Amino acid sequence: MIDERSPxxxxxxxxxxxxxxxxxxxxxxxxxxxxxxxxxxxxxxxxVLVAGxxxxxxxxxxxxxxxxxxxxxxxxxxxxxxIAEIVLGFLPxxxxxxxxHHLAIPKLYARAGRIIEVPMAPYAYYPMLLDMLYTxxxxxxxxxxxxxxxxxxxxxxxxxxxxYLTRRLSRVYGLLGFFFFISTPAVLRLTHWAYIDLGIxxxxxxxxxxxxxxxxxxxxxxxxFLAGLSLGFALATKPNGLLAALLLGLLFVLVIGRSxxxxxxxxxxxxxxxxxxxxxxxxxxxxxxxxQTGNPFYPFLGSFFPARSASVIDAASFVGFGVFExxxxxxGENIWQILGLPLRIFISxxxxxxxxxxxxxxxxxxxxxxxxxREKWGEEKKLIALFxxxxxxxxxxxxxxxIRYILPVVPALVLLLGFGIFNMYLSIKRPxxxxxxxxxxxxxxxxxxxxxxxxxxxxxYLSGSEAREAFLDRALPxxxxxxxxxxxVTSTAKIYLLFLGRRAYYCERDYFHxxxxxxxxxxxxxxxxxxxxxxxxxxxxxxxxxxxLREDLLIRFLTDNLTPDQGRMWNDFATTRLRLAFxxxxxxxYEIRF
Numbered sequence: 001m002i003d004e005r006s007p008x009x010x011x012x013x014x015x016x017x018x019x020x021x022x023x024x025x026x027x028x029x030x031x032x033x034x035x036x037x038x039x040x041x042x043x044x045x046x047x048v049l050v051a052g053x054x055x056x057x058x059x060x061x062x063x064x065x066x067x068x069x070x071x072x073x074x075x076x077x078x079x080x081x082x083i084a085e086i087v088l089g090f091l092p093x094x095x096x097x098x099x100x101h102h103l104a105i106p107k108l109y110a111r112a113g114r115i116i117e118v119p120m121a122p123y124a125y126y127p128m129l130l131d132m133l134y135t136x137x138x139x140x141x142x143x144x145x146x147x148x149x150x151x152x153x154x155x156x157x158x159x160x161x162x163x164y165l166t167r168r169l170s171r172v173y174g175l176l177g178f179f180f181f182i183s184t185p186a187v188l189r190l191t192h193w194a195y196i197d198l199g200i201x202x203x204x205x206x207x208x209x210x211x212x213x214x215x216x217x218x219x220x221x222x223x224x225f226l227a228g229l230s231l232g233f234a235l236a237t238k239p240n241g242l243l244a245a246l247l248l249g250l251l252f253v254l255v256i257g258r259s260x261x262x263x264x265x266x267x268x269x270x271x272x273x274x275x276x277x278x279x280x281x282x283x284x285x286x287x288x289x290x291x292q293t294g295n296p297f298y299p300f301l302g303s304f305f306p307a308r309s310a311s312v313i314d315a316a317s318f319v320g321f322g323v324f325e326x327x328x329x330x331x332g333e334n335i336w337q338i339l340g341l342p343l344r345i346f347i348s349x350x351x352x353x354x355x356x357x358x359x360x361x362x363x364x365x366x367x368x369x370x371x372x373x374r375e376k377w378g379e380e381k382k383l384i385a386l387f388x389x390x391x392x393x394x395x396x397x398x399x400x401x402x403i404r405y406i407l408p409v410v411p412a413l414v415l416l417l418g419f420g421i422f423n424m425y426l427s428i429k430r431p432x433x434x435x436x437x438x439x440x441x442x443x444x445x446x447x448x449x450x451x452x453x454x455x456x457x458x459x460x461y462l463s464g465s466e467a468r469e470a471f472l473d474r475a476l477p478x479x480x481x482x483x484x485x486x487x488x489v490t491s492t493a494k495i496y497l498l499f500l501g502r503r504a505y506y507c508e509r510d511y512f513h514x515x516x517x518x519x520x521x522x523x524x525x526x527x528x529x530x531x532x533x534x535x536x537x538x539x540x541x542x543x544x545x546x547x548x549l550r551e552d553l554l555i556r557f558l559t560d561n562l563t564p565d566q567g568r569m570w571n572d573f574a575t576t577r578l579r580l581a582f583x584x585x586x587x588x589x590y591e592i593r594f
């Protein structure tokens with residue numbers, strides 16, 4: 001059964017996302033003006049987020065009212081996933097990029113009362129649209145709500161998929177699309193983390209679907225306006241938005257090039273509307289970087305825009321190597337493994353393993369593709385496929401492969417999955433085999449949700465029997481040392497974080513870390529010094545008073561990168577100028593004695 005509300009639902013969901021993006025942009029501008037502590041700015045964000053959540057809940061809970069038993073069964077399966085993700089979202093933040101970037105940078109803004117420059121963190125110069133929505137809650141001390149905000153964008157993406165497939169096929173296929181998107185293991189994992197990948201996934205999907213609707217109704221420029229605005233918010237969310245802009249720009253050109261051709265004046269006005277609205281949300285981020293560094297795209301395109309300031313990226317990197325060459329050097333992969341990379345991403349992903357893309361997709365996204373392009377809407381399906389596979393190919397060639405970097409292709413593939421299931425159902429005599437296949441993948445996805453619940457063990461914390469600090473001590477091996485710094489080290493101290501992976505969010509003291517993974521500042525200080533006193537003077541030039549470090553990694557790094565004379569000089573410095581203050585679980589805090 002087709003839901004007669006689905007065309008309006010697609011429009012309303014895209015509009016809701018744009019309202020959230022507008023609130024984040026206005027907060028960003030207010031933060032630049034020094035209003036991060038302003039109650040009006042913070043409560044404005046809160047009200048918009050509450051409205052967005054109420055919109056989703058109202059639409060989602062209206063679905064089963066007129067549904068049949070099968071549709072209600074799929075809806076209940078989605079509801080179980082949403083409840084589990086919301087529960088996991090109440091846990092304190094522990095994911096890596098939460099602690100290095102998406103909550104750590106907003107915490108620095110909250111401390112300063114304004115959006116400041118953070119030269120030690122190149123990623124602080126990326127567009128950070130969703131992080132603006134997180135800042136208020138970091139400031140108020142309710143950082144777990146940032147996870148729910150990120151989840152909301154995932155839920156809204158599911159609603160977009162539901163609206164599109166319901167309009168094209170029926171409500172059961174809309175619900176299947178919603179289910180297979182939200183249950184994809186990579187999406188399951190990100191939904192209870194305060195990352196930004198579900199934000200760019202929502203905005204790129206909204207832009208794609210609005211562009212397809214505008215292609216149907218060329219006279220209705222509201223769809224073109226929403227497509228451009230959504231794409232602008234994708235650009236303002238993450239650098240990967242540039243890939244979405246390139247692909248959707250190509251789709252726009254293909255649409256306006258189709259017959260019947262319009263007059264040149266009409267084409268120019270459409271182009272101006274789409275390009276102008278796209279640039280509108282992105283422009284404040286470009287202007288901020290231009291003002292701070294002289295490069296609007298910093299830390300990228302340095303050869304075109306030499307930066308006046310900001311940090312220098314560590315020299316110890318694989319810059320200059322291609323993606324495939326890096327995989328051969330890092331992981332020893334042979335030519336067949338590298339050629340099979342596009343397929344391996346869907347069938348051999350592993351959580352927390354960079355060689356295997358750091359997360360898990362699902363083969364079901366590819367399984368039904370041979371049937372997806374049959375029957376009606378062939379041109380529209382080709383545009384969807386062009387976006388999905390074009391984005392995938394660009395990401396594969398241009399960036400280190402992580403599944404969350406290609407997440408915007410998942411909704412497009414889910415749309416093709418819906419068409420494939422529909423066409424297979426019409427063409428086979430025994431649909432029970434189709435049902436069993438879908439049930440198998442649904443159950444397989446469910447094992448990942450169960451695993452994520454078991455890994456986080458939320459029961460004690462949520463019941464109140466485990467304190468927040470105890471949970472963090474259990475989840476983060478460096479947290480006892482961090483807690484010592486926060487409780488015992490003087491408030492005027494400045495901590496140099498070494499081999500903590502830049503996980504600085506829970507540090508309540510002023511701190512410094514290197515721009516990359518390796519301690520470039522420390523190794524440079526040792527190499528430039530003639531005696532231990534020189535090392536101390538260089539550290540003092542940064543006002544550093546303590547070192548917090550993972551001991552085994554620092555020892556190994558210095559052993560591998562210092563000459564014997566430099567090693568003896570460092571040992572003399574460590575023996576005479578460093579006092580061990582705390583050590584636990586391989587992490588230590590040293591006081592520097594000048």
